[in-house]
Amino acid sequence: MARRKAQAARTKRPSRRTRSKRKATGPRRRKGRLWRVLGKLFAGVLLVGLIVAIAIGAYLVVLDREITGRFEGRRWSLPARVYAAPMALYAGLRSTPDELAMELRRLGYRETTGSHPAVGRYVVGPYRVRATLRPFHFADARRSTLPVTIDFGAGRIVEVTGPHGPLSYVRLEPAIIGSFFPSHGEDRLVVAPDETPALLIETLKAVEDRNFDTHPGFDIRGILRAVWANVRAGEIAQGGSTLTQQLVRSYYLDNRPTLTRKLNEVAMAVILDARFEKADLMNAYVNEIFLGQDGARAIHGFGLGSFFYFNKPLLELDAHEIALLVAVINGPSFYNPFRHPERAKGRRDLVLNTMRDLELIGQRLFEDAVARPLAVARNRSGGRYYPAFMDLVRIELAKDYDRKTLSAEGLAIHTTLDPRVQERAEQAVVTTLASIERDRQLPEDTLEAAVVVRASQTGDIKAVVGGRLPGRQGFNRALNAKRQVGSLIKPFVYLAAIESERYHLASPVEDTELTLPEFDDWTPTNANDEYRGTVPLVHALAESLNVATVRVGMDLGVAGIAERIAELNDNVPTAYPSLLLGAYDASPYEMSEAYAMLAGGGFKTPAKTVTAVIDAFGGTVKRYPIDVKQVADPVAISTLTRALQVAMSRGTGKRSPLARSGVAGKTGSSDDFRDSWYAGYDADTLTVVWVGRDDNNSHGLSGSRGALVVWDAFMADTDVEPALTGDAQYIAIDYDTGLRARPGCGDVVEVPLPAGTELRWKPGCRPLRDRVRAIFD
Incomplete structure (x- = not known):
């Protein structure tokens, strides 16, 4: 009974008051669970945010260390610049005002008026040229800006005058003829802040980044303004990226249009903006920005862009x-x-309009600038390129420098x-070959044709032409x-004869079958199967008589002649009798090495294309002095x-217009007239x-009908200094017999x-006097 009461008590329906309490406590429990x-x-979001913040912070720390260190130690790969020899101006030099003006234009000088031209400008008159020469670091000295006056008369320079009086000579700065740029193709000419026009800096800000001096590296207002300007112009008139962002993109990143790349760019x-001065960033931008492509060579920076365009x-x-430059x-x-050109001019004029609106230039200058043609230089990068000559330069430099040094150290x-x-x-070459054809x-x-020109006494290579498309x-x-x-080989046969002292120029040699x-x-x-019997040695060489040459060579020994030729150009011939008539394969360059000994009076001076290498700071890395070695008797050579x-x-x-000028030379041709040669030298x-x-x-084409004709065209209108022949006593002989003869008696x-x-x-x-004396003797 008691148990039933207890159960009844437990199952008893709760009172109204109790139910009211339970209704009151239920929602509070649900609200507590929600807050929990x-x-x-x-807390999770906070934790994730904290982790993300830590990760971003760590990334920014790493990024800061990486880009700051790289920027502080930035060192562009500076290609080696290759310069031609500078032109020296001195009294007596054959030249005219127009010819000198052409040389100045070649170097980028501009004609002007007045008596005091600015740097890089010249004034030309009928008998005088005034110019203010640019500063330049030559191989042996540094020259500051130099005003000069050059006076002319009778087709020559009469006097060269500087600011303090007459000068013995003055040099124009040499033209750039090539460069060794890195495998990635970037080429640049680094300029310092004081080498950068203020107008360029202000124009860059006006067109690319008007808030450059105040923004923290990116510019929201600039982006919005650029969008509005582009909408109004109907084209891309302004960019949204700051100069700093463009620098980052060029220096650190690629151009892929991804969100990740853009976020990295902004960061x-x-x-960079927080770590470095604005002037440093601007100078880096001026030297880094991409401005065009020249074949495999990428033009970077305004320094090189100025020469390129x-x-x-x-x-x-x-x-x-x-x-x-800013437009491109x-x-x-x-x-x-x-x-x-039309597209580029339109963009240029748009930039000029911006420069005028922001009062960087006045209205008159704006009108004058807009009226100007583009006037870009067809002769790009400060000079022409001479690939055949540059091949020799590469060979010579490869002995001392690796490719990385040549493409990165800024050598001159x-x-x-x-x-x-x-x-x-x-x-x-170009005109004569077309004329012959x-x-x-x-x-x-x-x-086709090839030409090698070198200084007779020093071995300096003055010119190399590798074909009719030079x-x-x-x-x-x-x-x-x-x-x-x-027959270009024959002088070396006769040199051996003279050196043997068994022959002289009047010695009789047999020209018979x-x-x-x-x-x-x-x-x-x-040639033509004609034989002249007994002739003097000078006649046999001058007339290029094959059989007489073979007789002399066989008498001396072919092996000795072959050894002599090998000593001159490192190209060892085969010692067969046919060598005596030129059965010997050689390049024009190799034959210039052999003939250099003749032109040098018996002294061998190896070919030289490089005179000096200067580092990026103006210090001398290496000089290339003249290397002279006597290899033949000067008397025999003369x-x-x-x-x-x-x-x-x-x-x-004898068909050459310069036949009697004192030039020493020899024509040559191979079997069936496959090759036409000429080698000649003066002093x-x-x-x-x-x-x-x-x-x-x-x-x-024989040698006189082909190669000699090219040489004639090359030497036209030049001064010829007779080849050096020593101080020996000259004797008059009959050209056909070698017998002694008085001048004027026959062919002497x-x-x-x-x-x-x-x-x-x-x-x-x-x-007559000798005949009379002979009677009494």
């Missing part, structure tokens, strides 16, 4: 030129002034190339085309030189010319003979 859930969620820009230093740019930033390919390579000589040689009715563009990189025939040299049984009955023949003068005046070179210059076909087929030439040499007189050609 929200609290946990907030990096903020860090206008062929002059950045400080010399006018307002319209600065505007064009927005799209170097799209606004390429060489390919899209000073060379021996003379642009005026080079362009004369190129012009001679036309006159001889040869198929057009089938002939400005185009390709097969360098001057260096790599090994062709049979023909010859067969060599010990060499498979080899039978050399003369004797041979005289014989080669006779070869020009009386022999195979200053040695030149070797080859003309032929790449397919090695016959063209029908004067030649040096060894002391004590006695010759029979040619009948009837003895001077």
Whole structure:
């Protein structure tokens, strides 16, 4: 019973008051659970936020360390610049005011008026040129800005005057003829803040980043303003990125349009802006920004851009030129002034309009600048490129420098190339080959040519032409085309004869038919199968008589002659009798090495293309002095030189307009007229010319009909200094017999003979006094 009461008590329905209490406590319990859930969620979010913040902070710390360290130690890969030899101006130099003005224009100088031209400008008159030369670090000295006056008369310079009086000479700064840029292709010319025009800096801010001086690296207002300006202009008139962001994008990132890249760009820009002065950032931008493409070479920075587009230093740019450089930033390919001049001019004028609106330039200057054509330089990067010559420069530099050093250390390579000589040689090849093809009715563009020009006494290479398209990189025939040299070998046969002291220029040699049984009955023949009997040695060389040459060579020994040739150019010939007639493959460059010994009076001076290497700070890394070694008797060389003068005046070179100028030279041709050669020298210059076909087929040109004609064109209107022939006593001999003869008695030439040499007189050609004396003797 008690148990039932207890159960009844437990199951008794609660009272109204109790139910009311329970209704009151239920919602409070649910609200407490909600707050607990929200609290946990907030704590989770807070924890995640804290983790993200820590991660971002850590990333920014790492990013800060990375980009700050890299920016502080920034060192662009600076390609080595290759310079031609500077042009020296001095009293007596053959030149005219117009010719000098052309040289100044080649270097980017501009003609002006007045008596005191600014730096990089010149004034030209009928008999005088005034110019203010730019500062330049030559291989041997640094020159500051220099005003000069050059007076002319009778086709020559009369006087050179500087600010303090007459000067013995003055040098124009050399032209850039090449560079060694890195494998990634970036090329630049770094400029310091004081080498950057203030107008360029202000224009960059006006067009690209008006709040550059105040924003923290990115600019929301600039972005909005750019959007509005672009909408109004109907084109991209302003960019949304700050200069700092553009610098980050160029220096650290790529151009992929991703959100991650953009966020990184902003973060990096903020860090750089916080860590570095605005002037440092601007200078980095000026040297880093991409401004165009030149084949495989990427043009970076305004320093190089100024030369690439206008062929002059950045400080010399006018307002319209600065505007064009700023204009191409927005799209170097799209606004390429060489390919899209109208498009580029429109963009340039838009920049000029902005410059005028912000009062960077006045209204008159704006109107003048807008009226100007683009006037971009076709002769880009401060000079032409000479690929055949540059091949030799690379070979010479490879002995001392690796590619990384050449492409990254900012070296200045000073060379021996003379642009005026080079362009004369190129012009001679191009015009003469076309003329020969036309006159001889040869198929057009089938002939090729190569030319090597070097200083007779020093070995300095003045010019190299590798083909009839000289400005185009390709097969360098001057260096790599090994062709049979023909009669160009003969002077070395006769040099051996003279050195042996068994022969002199009047020695009789037999020019009669010859067969060599010990060499498979080899039978050399003369041109047209004509034989002249007994002739003096000078006649045999001058007329290039094959059989007489073989007789002399066989008498001396072919092996010794082969060794002598190998000593001169490291190209070892095979010692067969056919070598005596030029069965020897050599390049024009190798033949210039051999003939250099003749032009140098018996002294071997190896070819030289580099004179000095200067580092980025102006210090001398290495100089390349003249290396001279005596390899032949100077008396024998002067004797041979005289014989080669006779070869020009009386022999195979007699058709040349310069035949009697004192030049020593020899023509040559190979079997079936496949190769036409000429090598000649005066006191200053040695030149070797080859003309032929790449397919090695016959063209029908002897040495005098092909290569000599090219040489004639090259030497036209130049001063010729007779080749040096020593102080030996000259004796008049009959050209055909070698007998002594008085001047004017028949065909007489004067030649040096060894002391004590006695010759029979040619009948009837003895001077009267000697005939009278002979009667009484």
